[in-house]
Amino acid sequence: MNKFRMSDYVILAALLLIGFVCLVPILNAIAISLSDKTAAAMGEVVFLPKKFNTAAYDEIVKEGRFFRAFGVSIRRVLLGVSIGVGLSVMMAYPLSKSPRVFRMRNVYMWLMVFTMLFNGGLIPTYLVVKNLGLINTIWSLVLPGAVSVYNTIILMNFNKGIPASLEESALIDGANPLQILGAIYIPLAKASIATIALFTMVHHWNEFFLGKIYINTLDQQPLQTYIQGLSVTLTTQQMANMTPEEIIRKLAVSNVTFNSAKAIVSMVPVIIVYPFLQRFFVTGLVMGAVKE
Amino acid sequence: MRSVKNEIYYNAMMVIGVGFLLVFSIVPMFGVIIAFQDFVPARGMLGSAWVGLKHFNRMFALAEVRNVIRNTLVIALSKIILNIIVPVSFAVLLNELKIIPVKRVVQTVVYLPHFLSWVILGIMFTNIFSYTGIVNQVLGLFGVPPQMYMISNGAFRGIIIGTDVWKTFGYGAIIYLAAITNIDPNVYEAAAIDGAGRWQRIWYVTLPSIQSTIVLMSTLALGSVLNAGFDQIFTMYSPLVYATGDIIDTYVYRMGITKMQYSFSTAVGLFKSAISFILITLSYTLANKFADYTIF
Numbered sequence: 001m002n003k004f005r006m007s008d009y010v011i012l013a014a015l016l017l018i019g020f021v022c023l024v025p026i027l028n029a030i031a032i033s034l035s036d037k038t039a040a041a042m043g044e045v046v047f048l049p050k051k052f053n054t055a056a057y058d059e060i061v062k063e064g065r066f067f068r069a070f071g072v073s074i075r076r077v078l079l080g081v082s083i084g085v086g087l088s089v090m091m092a093y094p095l096s097k098s099p100r101v102f103r104m105r106n107v108y109m110w111l112m113v114f115t116m117l118f119n120g121g122l123i124p125t126y127l128v129v130k131n132l133g134l135i136n137t138i139w140s141l142v143l144p145g146a147v148s149v150y151n152t153i154i155l156m157n158f159n160k161g162i163p164a165s166l167e168e169s170a171l172i173d174g175a176n177p178l179q180i181l182g183a184i185y186i187p188l189a190k191a192s193i194a195t196i197a198l199f200t201m202v203h204h205w206n207e208f209f210l211g212k213i214y215i216n217t218l219d220q221q222p223l224q225t226y227i228q229g230l231s232v233t234l235t236t237q238q239m240a241n242m243t244p245e246e247i248i249r250k251l252a253v254s255n256v257t258f259n260s261a262k263a264i265v266s267m268v269p270v271i272i273v274y275p276f277l278q279r280f281f282v283t284g285l286v287m288g289a290v291k292e
Numbered sequence: 293m294r295s296v297k298n299e300i301y302y303n304a305m306m307v308i309g310v311g312f313l314l315v316f317s318i319v320p321m322f323g324v325i326i327a328f329q330d331f332v333p334a335r336g337m338l339g340s341a342w343v344g345l346k347h348f349n350r351m352f353a354l355a356e357v358r359n360v361i362r363n364t365l366v367i368a369l370s371k372i373i374l375n376i377i378v379p380v381s382f383a384v385l386l387n388e389l390k391i392i393p394v395k396r397v398v399q400t401v402v403y404l405p406h407f408l409s410w411v412i413l414g415i416m417f418t419n420i421f422s423y424t425g426i427v428n429q430v431l432g433l434f435g436v437p438p439q440m441y442m443i444s445n446g447a448f449r450g451i452i453i454g455t456d457v458w459k460t461f462g463y464g465a466i467i468y469l470a471a472i473t474n475i476d477p478n479v480y481e482a483a484a485i486d487g488a489g490r491w492q493r494i495w496y497v498t499l500p501s502i503q504s505t506i507v508l509m510s511t512l513a514l515g516s517v518l519n520a521g522f523d524q525i526f527t528m529y530s531p532l533v534y535a536t537g538d539i540i541d542t543y544v545y546r547m548g549i550t551k552m553q554y555s556f557s558t559a560v561g562l563f564k565s566a567i568s569f570i571l572i573t574l575s576y577t578l579a580n581k582f583a584d585y586t587i588f
Contacts, residue, residue, distance in 0.1 A: 043424020
């Protein structure tokens with residue numbers, strides 16, 4: 001077992017190759033973003049920038065829209081995480097009680113699970129958001145998905161593991177459930193709460209579709225929606241009426257370096273929280289998936 | 293111990309969250325009635341004309357809908373199968389690597405794509421599969437003439453399935469790695485004493501030990517048979533690949549938001565939601581029955 005055999009080298013090489021393949025698109029995009037426009041469009045860039053320059057990044061800094069969208073995304077993440085995590089923490093505590101203590105518990109639980117299994121679909125949900133006057137407001141990005149049933153269940157399962165004796169003495173002393181949540185449950189569940197906060201953060205940062213359907217004013221679009229809009233350099237109607245040769249020509253003049261630079265910059269916040277995420281997501285995933 | 297006072301608090305703690313669910317999840321469920329109307333926004337749901345199953349009949353008569361359903365099934369099923377085989381193989385392979393620092397680095401790298409958005413990855417893969425991208429450059433070395441893969445009906449599904457596996461296999465492997473960690477090391481030692489080689493250990497110890505996890509994950513995946521991955525396809529497709537890449541969700545989006553055929557779009561969406569509901573319920577029931585899996 002201890003000596004390093006031929007098959008060990010094969011396995012090592014295979015795993016290094018797999019790891020490398022996971023980085024290829026990212027390394028390629030970094031190289032393109034730091035290359036000369038024409039060189040990038042001509043396909044001369046693989047992993048090393050050609051005619052190194054930071055023109056694409058300078059362009060981003062000069063362009064106000066990118067940072068405005070970046071700002072919208074930051075606001076969205078702050079609102080989305082505080083509302084989403086706040087609600088999950090609030091709901092997970094009563095839901096962790098047995099139906100004998102909290103008679104309505106199973107009614108709420110079934111309602112919540114039902115919303116995970118079935119949904120009204122795109123247009124009916126759109127109509128509700130529209131009738132509430134949320135179109136073109138940041139609330140349309142935050143409120144429709146505010147309650148994550150999945151996260152609430154993860155937290156609830158954690159709460160169930162906290163011994164009831166801890167809160168019983170507090171209850172006898174006359175503390176109310178809200179005080180118990182703040183003084184006993186939240187401090188004990190800190191790590192779980194941090195986990196769902198990080199996941200909620202990444203979700204709100206990466207999500208682009210709500211911005212696409214609910215936000216029509218360009219200034220209020222979140223970052224991913226803005227970038228998604230850019231990458232479509234040709235409208236679908238235009239494309240349907242073009243020959244492949246025309247499309248090749250059109251795409252060649254599209255701004256590959258600029259778009260790649262935007263993709264890289266918008267990745268930065270995720271990369272920053274990634275080390276923290278990595279500390280938590282193993283527990284998070286196992287908590288959620290293999291309960292019992 | 294039950295106390296009415298505490299229950300008042302419990303209900304109060306539930307009320308905001310449940311309120312959000314009622315407004316944004318439950319109310320839209322009643323909104324599906326517009327699938328049975330010729331819905332006109334100005335007239336509202338109460339004023340629009342009822343047309344029964346008109347939109348459903350039209351849906352089943354349209355060749356493009358049949359095509360969309362076929363694409364959805366092909367793409368989703370391929371993803372489901374590969375997203376079990378690849379993560380399991382990767383987890384087994386990683387477990388064979390005994391150099392811990394390298395293992396850590398590989399794990400860090402392969403988990404990363406899971407956290408990147410399809411918008412960003414869409415740009416990156418469009419670069420890679422473009423006429424002048426890496427794929428054409430590499431294949432060019434072997435004399436393959438360059439092609440525009442992203443707009444080729446022959447390649448699009450493969451790209452969608454392959455890049456999805458690329459994004460999710462590392463993260464998907466975590467659950468199998470956790471299961472492998474739980475294997476008693478004595479079993480491996482006993483197998484080694486009995487003269488089992490590496491492949492025999494994998495085949496007779498590792499795989500049987502994680503079999504129940506594989507079965508559980510496969511059962512739960514049943515619920516996503518109609519989910520071919522909206523975000524990914526939406527950020528990577530174009531009209532040129534509708535024939536092989538258009539799925540139910542992208543079709544519902546185009547019919548509903550772009551073409552404003554509210555009722556028809558909702559009918560197609562309802563068809564999908566209803567079947568998904570049955571499949572998810574079935575998969576949870578099976579998982580609960582055979583693996584004691586519960587979500588709450």
